[in-house]
Amino acid sequence: METNPKSFRKEHLAIRNAMSEKEVAEKSGVIVKRLLQTGWYQNAQEIFAYYPLKNEVDCRALFLQAWSDGKKIALPRTREENQMDFYYIDDFMQLKEGAFHVMEPMENCVRAVPDKQPVIVPGSVFGRDGSRYGYGKGYYDRFFAKNPKLKRYAVCYANQLEESLVTDIYDVEMHEIYTETEVIRKGV
Ligand SMILES: Nc1nc2c(c(=O)[nH]1)N(C=O)[C@@H](CNc1ccc(C(=O)N[C@@H](CCC(=O)O)C(=O)O)cc1)CN2
Numbered sequence: 001m002e003t004n005p006k007s008f009r010k011e012h013l014a015i016r017n018a019m020s021e022k023e024v025a026e027k028s029g030v031i032v033k034r035l036l037q038t039g040w041y042q043n044a045q046e047i048f049a050y051y052p053l054k055n056e057v058d059c060r061a062l063f064l065q066a067w068s069d070g071k072k073i074a075l076p077r078t079r080e081e082n083q084m085d086f087y088y089i090d091d092f093m094q095l096k097e098g099a100f101h102v103m104e105p106m107e108n109c110v111r112a113v114p115d116k117q118p119v120i121v122p123g124s125v126f127g128r129d130g131s132r133y134g135y136g137k138g139y140y141d142r143f144f145a146k147n148p149k150l151k152r153y154a155v156c157y158a159n160q161l162e163e164s165l166v167t168d169i170y171d172v173e174m175h176e177i178y179t180e181t182e183v184i185r186k187g188v
């Protein structure tokens, strides 16, 4: 493996895309169970998450549990200048395919104003130091730069973890990283 950011991202996306449906479902199930046990999940009234694309960790079971626990789920919709906003959905029917084939909340959904919601964050590769690479467009980095108080809870498979990543000044660190085999806590 190379440590050049671009090749790191590409190699890890290739590893993730090679996972079977069964592996994704099983590992995602373990990760969701861990998330549901956290104090932050239990105390949250609202959670910012994402709708899984390809083999990303699938947190849809958490949305269903959250809805039945009376919590709100908000998912991102991208807009100009690599920015994104979160919108509430209470049903998977309120999604439609948007940019990059991601399922996004429809136009009539209500925007969630960032306040204290925990954010479940996807990524292509993570460092044990809390570093993260996404798809290289900087959506999450821009969002967290604007909303630095929100807690950042990454989810990924153990095979997406490296010791550390070469980061730039815009890269925002994760507070915790949840995988199917371990949880990394940076504190804060
Ligand atoms: N599920 C999900 N939703 C998200 C993000 C994300 O990372 N995951 N985003 C965070 O930025 C924003 C969308 N940004 C994106 C930017 C680029 C690609 C992209 O290049 N996708 C590749 C597939 C890569 C792969 O998994 O192999 C493609 O379409 O070819 C996808 C989303 C907001 N919503």
Ligand SMILES: Nc1ncnc2c1ncn2[C@@H]1O[C@H](COP(=O)(O)OP(=O)(O)OP(=O)(O)O)[C@@H](O)[C@H]1O
Binding pocket: 132, 133, 134, 135, 136, 137, 138, 139, 140, 141, 142, 145, 168, 170, 171
């Ligand atoms: N807050 C910011 N303000 C201006 N430019 C930014 C900001 N955050 C990131 N960028 C720029 O956006 C580009 C992509 O950033 P980066 O490679 O860190 O994306 P990523 O975290 O992998 O992707 P994503 O968050 O979309 O999943 C880089 O050129 C970076 O310098």
